[in-house]
Amino acid sequence: MNSSVVIGLSAVVVAMRDGEAVVLTVRPHDARTHAPSTLAGLPFGPFDPEGHRTFELAMREFVTQQTAFDLGYVEQLYTFGDKGRDAPRAEVGAGAARVVSVGYLGLTPTAVDTDAPDTGWTPWTRFFPWEDWRQGRPALLDDYLAPELRAWAGKDEDRLARIRLSFALDGARWNEERVLERYELLYEAGLAPEAARDLSRSLGGEPDEPRALSPAFGEPMISDHRRILATGLGRLRGKLKYRPVVFLLMPNEFTLSALQKAVEAIAGVPLHKQNFRRVVERTDLVEGLGRQDVETGGRPAELFRFRREVLTQRPASGLSLPLLRE
Amino acid sequence: MNSSVVIGLSAVVVAMRDGEAVVLTVRPHDARTHAPSTLAGLPFGPFDPEGHRTFELAMREFVTQQTAFDLGYVEQLYTFGDKGRDAPRAEVGAGAARVVSVGYLGLTPTAVDTDAPDTGWTPWTRFFPWEDWRQGRPALLDDYLAPELRAWAGKDEDRLARIRLSFALDGARWNEERVLERYELLYEAGLAPEAARDLSRSLGGEPDEPRALSPAFGEPMISDHRRILATGLGRLRGKLKYRPVVFLLMPNEFTLSALQKAVEAIAGVPLHKQNFRRVVERTDLVEGLGRQDVETGGRPAELFRFRREVLTQRPASGLSLPLLRE
């Protein structure tokens, strides 16, 4: 049989929904039983070398098909080609082909519900609960992750150093961008259910009963989708700081608090209110509209809009993150 | 015939050689005539879905095979899949397959000559002369590129804005990171010989006699290799600022001037000597060795080494670029 390569495209589509950052997820149906998968996945599909002129066009087509949803901003994330972590065959439906996944990041201001079945918006915190530091250092980090990671590392100094740096143990500073590094460590340590699954599949045996893991380790996803999601979140967190991408997630008019909430929801850290305002105003990226928001409580807030013009005028950087000390 | 996908891997391998930044290039032989190509290319090869476990391992194997050279640091750049810009079939040797190229960036401190035939180190300035602002704004920008680009844009305001921003026309500030954007604009405008070649190939005709272009437009490369190179240079320029990657290009011991020369050669901009020193010293990334360099002229300089330790201790950012005003 002629072994070949199949390219799978997956999308991390991010939006804001009442103050929370959410990703578009699907529950694909099993080829035999037609039951929807118990695990969530990202919208995905095979790339057709005949029909599709570029990856990006193919991407947009899939997402619209599967989710009845039109993508706005799109960028390529990474291409994964490791053996043993490819998408299950059934999902792509091509004989004995090796699957290579190209991940994409999409941002949209409208988290509209779709009629498409088994499609919905899920907060990313479900998949990476340890990444949310908005209420301070998450307790589950020290209670669940750290002990297991330390047990895995044993006396291996290299592993210990990686754990400390990635997960901010022993006084190391939290770096919110290293989402992928952290997920990969958990995977390597066998603390992601995906790891056991991939291993048993590559050995050709029946799937192991996955070790019972606390919800602290996050909800697993289909195939290598959690890895792609980690890549997307990390990229987005980095990009926030040097490109005005938050605005792609905001409606046309928004308050500064809503903007701050959005940045916090993505970056997963609490920000200093006054200093955040200053940062935003100094950059000239927004413009007050003079009008005010109908309130939820407290003094009404002024509405602002993103000054799209800046994009065509100067290189426009993003927003620095003025952290709020605990 | 069963149309399929072939994955091509290409490497942008960068090193320093007497103060210049150089990339590893090959001149592949024609399948029929066996004559080496007149155009330079990057080291590349097809990915074997059977034999290779990961892209990165495959990469390292190719580069070593083709150039008798071992890679150090490696990172993935981007995956290109556009129809019409794939590698010519002969190069990869697979029937009617669609070629997708995965580009990689490699950094090495030793620009050793290899015995491998038709392999060598080429300064990147040959391919992107407009990217070198070390001697001030390059004259060829205003003399050759700008007029042609403006002619192409005509009255199209969107194109004009892109040109102005990318190429720093009409008072816009030069942003050294946007290497790919600039190359893509030149390609789109038909000012890269590759564009005419790709167009004639996709129309199935005989290759057009490429329009005679001044050397100001840079030396073309095989396939989409100049695009991959542009991606690599842009990525490296960005990375300089937030990761200590320059040190991967330096020998174990170096002077601060040599370090500055290296940063300047990569970033393509002149830096302010005193302020550069301050930046380097403040970051604690280097350590004086007390010993001095045997000189080429002038006062001997102290030798420094990169403090590798920092990498395992804290997140370690790169070096800011204290620009030297003209």
Add this chain to the structure above:
DNA sequence: TCAAAAGTGTTATCCTTACACCCATGT
């Protein structure tokens, strides 16, 4: 002694951080 490159010192300015306080609305 002079050119060339290494290396030091100092200042103004701007950005970040931190703290304290006032304002407008709903209940």
Add this chain to the structure above:
DNA sequence: ACATGGGTGTAAGGATAACACTTTTGA
């Protein structure tokens, strides 16, 4: 009136940018 969230002012500290100057070598 008071709780809630919106919004302002200001001062300290650190980083950057710009300037001028001294030191050590080889020719």
